[in-house]
Amino acid sequence: MGCSSCGSGSGGNPTGCGDKGHCSTGGCNKRNAYDWISVLDIHDPTEFKVVEVSFKKGARKDFFHNNSNSNAVTGDVVMVDTDGGMDCGQITLSGELVRLQMKKKKVKLERVVHKIIRKANYRDLEKLDEARDLEKPTLVRARVIARTIGLEMKIGDIEYQADKRKATFYYTAEGRVDFRELVRSYAKEFKVKVEMRQIGARQESARIGGIGSCGRELCCSTWLSDFQSVNTTAARYQNIAINQTKLSGQCGRLKCCLNYELDTYMDALKHFPKGVDYVKTKKGKAALIKTDIFKGLMFYAYVGEKTRGPIIALDKERVKEIQKMNKEGELPDELVDRIAQMAFESTQEKEIEYEDVTGEIELPALQKNRKPNKKKRPSNKSGNKPKAEGSSDNKPKEGNPKRRKPNPRNKQNRNNKPKQNADGKPEAPNAESKQNSGEKPVNKRRNNNNNNNNNKPNSGPKPNEGGEKKSDG
Numbered sequence: 001m002g003c004s005s006c007g008s009g010s011g012g013n014p015t016g017c018g019d020k021g022h023c024s025t026g027g028c029n030k031r032n033a034y035d036w037i038s039v040l041d042i043h044d045p046t047e048f049k050v051v052e053v054s055f056k057k058g059a060r061k062d063f064f065h066n067n068s069n070s071n072a073v074t075g076d077v078v079m080v081d082t083d084g085g086m087d088c089g090q091i092t093l094s095g096e097l098v099r100l101q102m103k104k105k106k107v108k109l110e111r112v113v114h115k116i117i118r119k120a121n122y123r124d125l126e127k128l129d130e131a132r133d134l135e136k137p138t139l140v141r142a143r144v145i146a147r148t149i150g151l152e153m154k155i156g157d158i159e160y161q162a163d164k165r166k167a168t169f170y171y172t173a174e175g176r177v178d179f180r181e182l183v184r185s186y187a188k189e190f191k192v193k194v195e196m197r198q199i200g201a202r203q204e205s206a207r208i209g210g211i212g213s214c215g216r217e218l219c220c221s222t223w224l225s226d227f228q229s230v231n232t233t234a235a236r237y238q239n240i241a242i243n244q245t246k247l248s249g250q251c252g253r254l255k256c257c258l259n260y261e262l263d264t265y266m267d268a269l270k271h272f273p274k275g276v277d278y279v280k281t282k283k284g285k286a287a288l289i290k291t292d293i294f295k296g297l298m299f300y301a302y303v304g305e306k307t308r309g310p311i312i313a314l315d316k317e318r319v320k321e322i323q324k325m326n327k328e329g330e331l332p333d334e335l336v337d338r339i340a341q342m343a344f345e346s347t348q349e350k351e352i353e354y355e356d357v358t359g360e361i362e363l364p365a366l367q368k369n370r371k372p373n374k375k376k377r378p379s380n381k382s383g384n385k386p387k388a389e390g391s392s393d394n395k396p397k398e399g400n401p402k403r404r405k406p407n408p409r410n411k412q413n414r415n416n417k418p419k420q421n422a423d424g425k426p427e428a429p430n431a432e433s434k435q436n437s438g439e440k441p442v443n444k445r446r447n448n449n450n451n452n453n454n455n456k457p458n459s460g461p462k463p464n465e466g467g468e469k470k471s472d473g
Contacts, residue, residue, distance in 0.1 A: 030058030030209070030221050037095050038074040044095060050112055052093035052101055053080055056132075056159055059207050063098065063107060065115035066091075077120040079162070084193055088120050088128045088162035105225075124162065131160035138190060142169060145185050153177050156204040166193040172204050202227050205251040212249065219256055230254040234262045237269065239291065268293045273320045278303075281322070282331045286312075300335055312336060 032054075037044075051066045051074075064080050072078050074094045079086050093101055102109070120128075135158045142155045153173040160167050167190060171177075179196055186194045199207075206220035220227070232242055235258055240247070249255045277288045279300065286300040289311055296316050302309035312335050314322075322332055 030206070031061075031223060031225055032058060033093055033097065033101065035074045035093050035095075035097060037097060048094075048096055048099050050098050050102070050109070051091050051116070052098050053078065053089040053116075054092045055087065055089045058092075059157075059159070061092070062089075062114075063102060063112045065112060066094065067115060070116050070118055072116055072119055077125065079117045079120050079124060081114045081117055082161070084166040084195075085161055085163045086117065088124055127164070128162045131162055131164050134164070135160055138167065141189065142186065145189065146171075146182060149182055149185070151177055151179065151182060153179070156199065157207045160192075164192065166195065168195045168197055170197050170199050170204070170207065172199060172201060200227075201251040201253055202256075205249070210250050212255075213246075214257075218250065220251075224256060227256065228259055230256060230258050234258045237262060238265050239293065265293060271296075272298070272316050273323055276319055276323050279319070279322045279335070280326050280331055281335055282333050283335075286335055 033052075049066050049068075050063050051072070052061055053064050054061050066072060070078065072091055074091050077088060077090050079088055138160075139155060139158045142158065146153060146155060151173075152175075153171045155169055155171050157170045158167060159170070167186075169186065177198075183194050183196060202220055205218060206224075209221040210218050212218050231254065232247075235242060235247060235254075238258070238261065240258075247254055247258070272291065272293075276298070279286050279288075284302045284304070287303050287308075289299040289301055291298050292313075297313045298316060298319050299311050299313050301311045314335055318335075318337065321337075322335070325332055
C-alpha cells in the first residue's frame with residue numbers, strides 16, 4: 001500500500017484506505033506521476049488549463065479541459081464528459097506538468113476536446129462503486145459466452161462507465177477476430193453499450209497487476225508506461241542461461257527488466273577482445289569457456305582428444321597479448337605468463353608486522369566460579385537403608401583389605417551378660433521380653449580354636465561369678 005492512510009487489519013492483512021482508489025495521496029493508483037508543483041501551492045497566472053484524469057485506479061488516463069468554474073485541483077474526484085455519457089475519475093496532474101506529459105505521450109492540444117463538468121458528489125461515488133462491483137461477474141459471464149461461440153480470444157478485463165451505460169471489454173487474441181455476433185450477445189445479456197478493444201499481453205498484465213519473481217509489483221502496472229521489444233540476445237550479452245521459464249514474466253513474454261542493465265553490459269564488453277573463442281599455445285589449443293564481465297576475466301581450457309583440461313582464468317589484457325602473438329605466427333609457451341605472474345606475486349607479498357599494544361588494551365582478570373567440593377557418598381549397591389547420623393559403623397574401609405575379627409569374649413561379656421536380682425543371682429530370662437524384642441536367643445557359639453574345624457554347639461554361655469566364660473580348651 002502506497003497510501004499514507006492505509007493500515008492493517010486482523011492477522012496482518014492490509015485493509016486499505018477505504019477510498020476505493022481515490023485517496024488523497026494517490027498512492028493506490030497505477031503509474032502515478034507526482035504533481036510537485038501543486039504541493040508547493042504557488043499561484044500561476046498563466047496556468048495550463050488542461051489536466052490529466054485517471055480512471056479505475058490508473059488503468060486508463062486521458063486529458064481534459066479544466067474550466068475555471070469547476071475549481072478542481074489535483075486529487076479531486078470529478079465528473080467528465082465522454083463520447084458515451086459521463087464518467088468519474090481523479091485528477092492526477094495539473095499545470096505545466098500536463099504539458100510535459102502530453103509531449104511525452106505525443107498528444108497534441110487539438111485532440112483534447114472533452115472537459116470537466118463538475119466535482120463528484122456522494123451519489124456519484126456510490127454509482128461508481130456499483131459499477132465496479134458489476135465488473136467481476138460480468139467478466140466471468142463474458143468468458144463463458146465467448147467460449148460458447150467458439151472464438152479464439154481471451155477476455156482480460158472489463159471497465160464500466162460511471163453511469164453504467166457503457167462497458168469496455170479488453171481482450172487478447174493472436175490474430176483478427178470476427179466478434180460481431182459476440183457484441184450482439186453481450187448487448188443482449190448485459191443491456192449496455194459494448195465496446196471491444198484489443199490489447200497485447202503486456203498491456204493485459206499492466207491492467208490486472210501482480211507480483212513478479214523479484215517480490216515487487218510488476219513494473220508495467222506501477223511505473224513503466226512504454227514497452228520495448230525484448231529478445232534473447234539481451235540475455236546472451238549478460239551471460240544469463242537461456243531458460244524460457246525463468247526469463248518469462250507473468251504475461252508470457254520475456255521480462256522487460258532484461259533491458260534495464262543491457263547498456264552497462266554493452267559498454268563493458270567493448271573493452272574485451274573479439275574473435276578469441278580459440279587461442280593457440282605450444283601446449284595445445286585452448287577454448288573460451290565463459291567470460292566474467294565484472295572482474296574482466298576470461299576462462300580458457302585446453303582442448304584434448306577426449307577430455308578437456310583444467311579451466312584457467314586469464315586477464316583480458318593477457319588474452320589480447322596471446323591474440324596478437326597468434327596473428328604474428330608466434331605461440332606462447334602457456335596460457336599463463338609465469339614470469340609476469342611471479343613478479344606480480346612478489347609485489348603482492350608483504351611481511352606481516354605485529355604492533356605492540358602493551359598497555360593500550362587491558363583485559364579484565366578472569367574470575368573462575370569455583371564450586372565447593374562435595375564429598376561423594378559411596379553407592380549403596382546392597383540395597384540397605386543408610387544409617388542415621390551418629391551411628392557407628394564397624395565395617396572396614398573400602399581400601400583396607402584386612403578385616404578385623406571381633407573378640408568373642410568381649411562380645412559375650414557386653415551383650416550376653418544376664419541381669420542380676422537384688423541378691424546378686426542371675427535372673428532368669430523373660431519370655432515376654434524375648435517376644436517383644438523379636439530376637440532369638442543365641443544357642444550356638446563359635447570355637448576360637450582355628451585348628452578344630454568341627455565346632456560342637458552348646459547350650460549357651462554360662463557366666464560365673466566373675467562374669468567370665470569357661471572354655472573347653
